[in-house]
Amino acid sequence: xxxxxxxxxxxxxNEAANSAKAPASKGAPKKFQMDLNKRNSLKGLVFVSPxxxxxxxxxxxxxxxxxxxxxxxxxxxxxxxxxxxxxxNFVRAFVVDTTxxxxxxxxxxxxxxxxxxxIVLSLIIAVLLNRDIKCxxxxxxxxxxxxxxxxxxxxxxxxxxxxxxxxxNVMDGRLIPYNVLSYFGDTIxxxxxxxMGMLVTVLWGSGVQIxxxxxxxxxxxxxxxxxxxxDGATEWEIFWKVTIPMISPMMLLNIVxxxxxxxxxxxxxxxxxxxxxGFDKAEFAYGAAMxxxxxAFIGVLVGIIFAIMKGFIHTNEVEEVxxxxxxxxVFTIEKAPKRTFD
Amino acid sequence: MLKIRWFRGQWLHITFAxxxxxxxxxVLVCFTALPLVYLISTAFKPLDELFVxxxxxxxxxxxxxxxSDLVVSLGSSTVPFTRYAFNSxxxxxxxxxxxxxxxxxxxxxxxxxxxxGGKFLFNLILIALMFSAxxxxxxxxxxxxxxxxxxxxxxxxxxxxxxxxxIFLIKQFMEQYPDELLEAARIDGAGEMRVFLQMVMPAxxxxxxxxxxxxxxxxxxxxxxxxxxxxxxxMKTLPLALQTIGGGAAGxxxxxxxxxxxxxxxxxxxxxxxxxxxxxxxxxxxxxxGIKG
Numbered sequence: 001x002x003x004x005x006x007x008x009x010x011x012x013x014n015e016a017a018n019s020a021k022a023p024a025s026k027g028a029p030k031k032f033q034m035d036l037n038k039r040n041s042l043k044g045l046v047f048v049s050p051x052x053x054x055x056x057x058x059x060x061x062x063x064x065x066x067x068x069x070x071x072x073x074x075x076x077x078x079x080x081x082x083x084x085x086x087x088x089n090f091v092r093a094f095v096v097d098t099t100x101x102x103x104x105x106x107x108x109x110x111x112x113x114x115x116x117x118x119i120v121l122s123l124i125i126a127v128l129l130n131r132d133i134k135c136x137x138x139x140x141x142x143x144x145x146x147x148x149x150x151x152x153x154x155x156x157x158x159x160x161x162x163x164x165x166x167x168x169n170v171m172d173g174r175l176i177p178y179n180v181l182s183y184f185g186d187t188i189x190x191x192x193x194x195x196m197g198m199l200v201t202v203l204w205g206s207g208v209q210i211x212x213x214x215x216x217x218x219x220x221x222x223x224x225x226x227x228x229x230x231d232g233a234t235e236w237e238i239f240w241k242v243t244i245p246m247i248s249p250m251m252l253l254n255i256v257x258x259x260x261x262x263x264x265x266x267x268x269x270x271x272x273x274x275x276x277x278g279f280d281k282a283e284f285a286y287g288a289a290m291x292x293x294x295x296a297f298i299g300v301l302v303g304i305i306f307a308i309m310k311g312f313i314h315t316n317e318v319e320e321v322x323x324x325x326x327x328x329x330v331f332t333i334e335k336a337p338k339r340t341f342d
Numbered sequence: 343m344l345k346i347r348w349f350r351g352q353w354l355h356i357t358f359a360x361x362x363x364x365x366x367x368x369v370l371v372c373f374t375a376l377p378l379v380y381l382i383s384t385a386f387k388p389l390d391e392l393f394v395x396x397x398x399x400x401x402x403x404x405x406x407x408x409x410s411d412l413v414v415s416l417g418s419s420t421v422p423f424t425r426y427a428f429n430s431x432x433x434x435x436x437x438x439x440x441x442x443x444x445x446x447x448x449x450x451x452x453x454x455x456x457x458x459g460g461k462f463l464f465n466l467i468l469i470a471l472m473f474s475a476x477x478x479x480x481x482x483x484x485x486x487x488x489x490x491x492x493x494x495x496x497x498x499x500x501x502x503x504x505x506x507x508x509i510f511l512i513k514q515f516m517e518q519y520p521d522e523l524l525e526a527a528r529i530d531g532a533g534e535m536r537v538f539l540q541m542v543m544p545a546x547x548x549x550x551x552x553x554x555x556x557x558x559x560x561x562x563x564x565x566x567x568x569x570x571x572x573x574x575x576x577m578k579t580l581p582l583a584l585q586t587i588g589g590g591a592a593g594x595x596x597x598x599x600x601x602x603x604x605x606x607x608x609x610x611x612x613x614x615x616x617x618x619x620x621x622x623x624x625x626x627x628x629x630x631x632g633i634k635g
Binding site: 040043044045047050051055059060061065069105133137140141142143146148149200201211219253256260264277288296298299301 | 363367370373374377378406445450454456457460466472473500518524538548552585614
């Protein structure tokens with residue numbers, strides 16, 4: 001036990017060396033042994049190390065550099081030499097720059113109107129897809145296709161070629177014939193047009209959400225549904241009392257994903273604005289400062305979402321109890337050898 | 343409610359709810375499938391149909407001229423289209439393989455082995471989820487430049503392996519894996535590597551399939567990293583090449599519209615194929631191997 005503490009931080013080769021040395025120095029046949037938890041955590045470190053290295057090099061270090069950049073004065077662009085400490089960049093964003101705040105507001109508004117729609121629509125589609133219908137696989141593939149086309153260049157090309165316009169345009173009489181159209185007034189048509197437009201945009205952006213909801217739905221044990229049915233619950237009651245609570249963790253994941261994704265999407269006006277400063281105008285420091293303001297906002301928003309959702313999230317109590325028991329069990333096993341029965 | 347005699351003596355029940363379900367599904371599917379239909383039909387449109395206004399959804403006289411045009415127009419330039427495709431395929435394949443391995447190992451360790459600082463690392467991952475990669479692109483460039491990787495495959499591969507979202511996804515699945523199975527395997531004398539490779543990895547198949555699809559699509563469509571890390575034509579990937587063919591960011595050159603449509607079609611095909619292959623696994627639920635959670 002003592003040796004285990006001494007060798008807490010040594011790596012595996014050392015451990016091997018010690019285990020060879022230990023019997024000789026003590027002269028007893030007792031083998032060196034690390035305690036189970038420590039050995040596990042050491043193994044854990046080995047397993048997670050590739051990820052740590054990657055995230056250190058390409059996330060932590062750049063983040064620190066960008067933070068440093070945002071609060072300093074850039075002395076030389078080459079090599080990015082920074083010195084001093086100022087909040088000028090932050091002040092500039094709020095006070096001097098007249099485009100920053102309006103662009104910010106547009107980006108926020110765009111996200112806040114679209115994410116509830118995306119969540120609700122994708123939940124409905126996922127529930128429908130989870131039912132026993134023909135050609136389920138085909139439906140799933142089709143709903144996922146917009147995501148495959150991607151947020152990238154392909155979609156941009158399609159938009160350039162006017163695919164959204166030709167889809168959205170209900171008025172030109174190709175989707176619905178003119179003589180049907182003439183029965184409705186102009187205002188109704190406008191509403192229909194807007195709804196269709198929204199539907200298409202939301203549907204094209206909800207492939208991932210549908211997929212995540214589906215995997216959540218499929219992990220609900222059928223026995224729960226059976227029990228509910230035997231107790232005489234209707235489909236509607238089952239949906240609200242069984243399905244919704246059971247997929248609430250997925251719901252949280254989905255909401256966070258949707259919000260963050262729409263904020264970090266290339267099509268987001270604010271990001272484009274930040275990028276023009278970062279790349280075209282070479283004002284790295286100001287770009288970094290705006291990036292940090294934006295990030296702080298997202299962080300606060302996600303924090304609020306977490307706080308609100310916490311009350312609704314269903315936790316598996318049985319699993320919690322089991323985990324506690326397991327910890328207890330490990331404890332007793334460790335203690336066991338010290339006891340003597342005479 | 344209607345009952346129809348189906349083949350093999352089965353009865354087909356047609357209820358109002360079922361009909362409604364199918365109608366809703368088909369309408370939604372029509373909306374969603376439109377971009378793909380448009381994409382495919384555009385690739386086969388002859389030049390005169392490409393510029394019809396308003397744009398037509400379906401092609402009238404299909405032709406493969408666009409594809410030969412793509413090969414010819416790029417055949418004369420120094421870098422052939424196949425080189426771009428080759429770059430994209432090599433880079434994306436390596437990234438996907440590495441990220442699956444790294445994320446699975448990391449998630450396994452974080453969830454089941456409790457390494458020192460694991461909680462901190464997990465919080466870090468949560469924070470990283472909220473970060474846009476674009477904000478840190480310039481400092482990342484400094485790192486890549488410092489490592490001397492500019493204009494190599496390494497510059498396009500290394501920064502995209504340890505991604506917070508990937509490890510988060512696997513972690514969510516890993517939490518459902520019962521500890522009892524791991525304990526049993528350890529008591530039976532399996533080493534950690536063996537537990538990981540033979541017990542955890544097979545059970546994580548749906549998760550890795552999902553990750554494969556996500557990672558493949560993201561990196562295949564990634565426009566930003568090649569734009570920054572690569573300056574030589576020969577190292578460019580398909581998304582960048584697509585824009586080069588189209589005549590730069592400013593606007594599409596009219597003469598190449600057909601070639602662009604064909605290239606877009608060719609670029610989209612692999613992602614759709616990968617998803618169709620993997621979709622069965624992606625949808626599969628975790629196996630509980632007899633132990634209910």
